[in-house]
Amino acid sequence: MLSINPSTVSRALSDHPDIKPETKEKVKSAALEFNYQPNLHAKYFRQKSSGLVAVILPEFNMFFIPELMDGINSVVEASGRSIIIFFSNNSLEKEKEIINHCLCWVVDGVLISLTENTKNIDHIKILKDADIPVVLLDKVLYQNDFPTFTIDDHEAANNATSYLIKKHKTKILGVFGNPNLEITKKRREGFLYALDENNINHDENNVIHITDGKGEALEERIKECDFDSIFTMSDELLLICYSSLLKLNLYPNLMSIVAISDGKLPYSLYPNVTHVKHSGFMSGKLAAESLIQLLLKKSTENAMVIKTELVILNSVT
Amino acid sequence: MLSINPSTVSRALSDHPDIKPETKEKVKSAALEFNYQPNLHAKYFRQKSSGLVAVILPEFNMFFIPELMDGINSVVEASGRSIIIFFSNNSLEKEKEIINHCLCWVVDGVLISLTENTKNIDHIKILKDADIPVVLLDKVLYQNDFPTFTIDDHEAANNATSYLIKKHKTKILGVFGNPNLEITKKRREGFLYALDENNINHDENNVIHITDGKGEALEERIKECDFDSIFTMSDELLLICYSSLLKLNLYPNLMSIVAISDGKLPYSLYPNVTHVKHSGFMSGKLAAESLIQLLLKKSTENAMVIKTELVILNSVT
C-alpha cells in the first residue's frame, strides 16, 4: 500500500533505529487507520518463542486460586505475555500430557501447582531440557531442581497453634486436608510441633483429615472428644469447621478457631476468624515475577518463602 | 532421518488415507521414540487458526468463576483446544484491548463475560467481522447479535422470593449487587414482581445494593427496618448477609434467607440455605458447547436460558 517493504514496516512498528521518524510515522498511522493486527502465530513462530506463560493447576478451588490467578495475571500481563491455563484435575497422567502440550506451544515459561498424586518431578524435567523455565508454587515438592514458592508451612501452622495455646487452649483439634500432600504434612508437623513445644499431650485423635469436603467425620470427632479449639489448615476446611461448630452450637462460645487463610473468608464469618494470612495474590505475583526473571535469563533464588502474618480477630476467647 | 518427506510425515501423523499403514507405523514409532512435539505456532500459523479459545472475565470472583471455568475447560479441552484467559478488571478500555489481542492471536472463538461498564457491544463486533464466533455468558447485554447464555434472572429471583412468601414472609429485604449490571436489574425486577404479584407492599427500603463487599450498610438497614427475611442475589452477598445476621443474632431464629447460588456455599452455612441453584459448571459447559458448535459452522440458538431449580434446605422457618 505504501510501497514500503514488509521488513521496513516490521522495523518501523518496533521502533528500530534504522528507520527514520518520518517513515515510522507513516507506517504507524496507516497501521492504525486500517486496524492492522500482527499475526502472533507468525511472529512467535519466527521468533521461536510464544508470548505465553502456562499456568497448570490441579483444580479450580474457590479460595486460593482466584487470588493466585490475580497475582499471576498482574505480572504476566505487565510483561506483555498472555496466560494459557490448564487443569490437571489432580491426575498425574493429565499433568504429563499438559506438560508435553506446553512444549508444543513453545511456552515462554510454566507456573505449576502439582497434583496431589505427583510424587516426583521427572516429567517436568523435559521442560528444563527444552530450556523452558519452570516455577513451582503452592502445591510443590522440595527437590530443589526448580524455584519453589510457598509459605513456611511449618511456621504458619506453628504460629497459629501457638496463639491458641497462648490463649490457654490445650485441647486442640487440628483439621487437615489430603494427607499425601507435602503442604499437609508440613502444616501438620508445625501443628504438632507447637503442641510438643508447649508440653501438651496429644494422640491421633488430635488430628483429623477431611478429604470429602463434608463435615460429618469432623462432627463425630468433636462429639467423641473434648476439644476447646480448632486449628484448620485452609479456608475450605475453615468453612466446614465453622458450619459444623455452628450446627453443634459450639462457636463462638464454647470453642475457638484459628486458621491458615487467604484472608478474605475470615472476615465473612462471624465472629471474624483469627488466622495466619497466606496471601494468594502475593504468592502468584512473586512466583510469576521470579518466572519472568528466569526467562529473561536473570537468575533468581531457588526457594522463596512467602512471609505470613498472624491476624488477630475475634475467634479465640 | 527416515528419508521420508515432511509432507508424508505430516499425513502419516494425521492418519491420512494416502499413506500406507506400514509407513504410518514407522513414522509414528519414530515420533514416539524421539519425543517429537509438533510446533503449534507453525501449525496454526499455516492453518490460519489457533487452537485457542479466549475466555475474557471481568474479575476472578471466588464463587461463580471457578465452577464456570471448570465447565468451560471440560468442553474446550475435549475439543482439542486450549484456553487463553484474560481479565478486564472491569475496565472497558482493557476489554477493548483484550479483544484486539484476540484478533492477533487469531483465536478460534471467544467466551466473554462483560465488564460492569460495558453498555454496548460495538467493540465486540470486530470479532464478528473477522469471523470469530463469540458467546456471551453470565454478565451480558441482550442485543441479540451474539449467542447469550444466562439463567432467566427474573424467574430465578421471582421463584426464590415467592418461596419466602409462600412461607408467610412478608417483610422481605432484597439484597443486590452493582445496580448497573443487567443481571442485577433483572433479578431486582423478579424480586419486586414477586412482591407485587402477592400484593405485598414495598418501598425503596426493601431493596439494598451492596457494592463495597461489606456488611455495614446492610446491618444499618436491618436495624432500621423490621424484616422477617432476606432474598440475596448471589453467593458473595449471601455470605455477607449470613455473617451480618449472625452478628445481629437474627439467623436462623428471627430471620429467614433465600439466595440465588451456585449451590456450594449454601451447604457450607448452617443451617443450610434454601436457594435457586444456578450452576456455574453448567453455564460454562453449555456456553462453551455452543461456541464449539459455532466455530464448526453449525448454528446454535441465539439466546439460551439455563434452567434453574429451587433447592429447599433449612434457612426458611
Place this chain on the structure above:
DNA sequence: ATCGTTTGCACAAACGTTTGCTGTTGGTAA
C-alpha cells in the same frame, strides 16, 4: 502386451513475520 486406475509418496508453495545482509544515497574528511 496395453491401457487405465489406484496407491503411495515426493515436491514445492504458502502462511506472516523477523532479521542479516546488501545497496543506494548523501555528507564529510582527506
Place this chain on the structure above:
DNA sequence: TTACCAACAGCAAACGTTTGTGCAAACGAT
C-alpha cells in the same frame, strides 16, 4: 576528486507445518 561512513530501506531467507499437485510404480482388466 577519492574514500569512507552513516543513514535508511529493500531483498531474501528462514521458521515448521500443511496441502495441492505431480509422478512413478503396482495392479487389474482387456
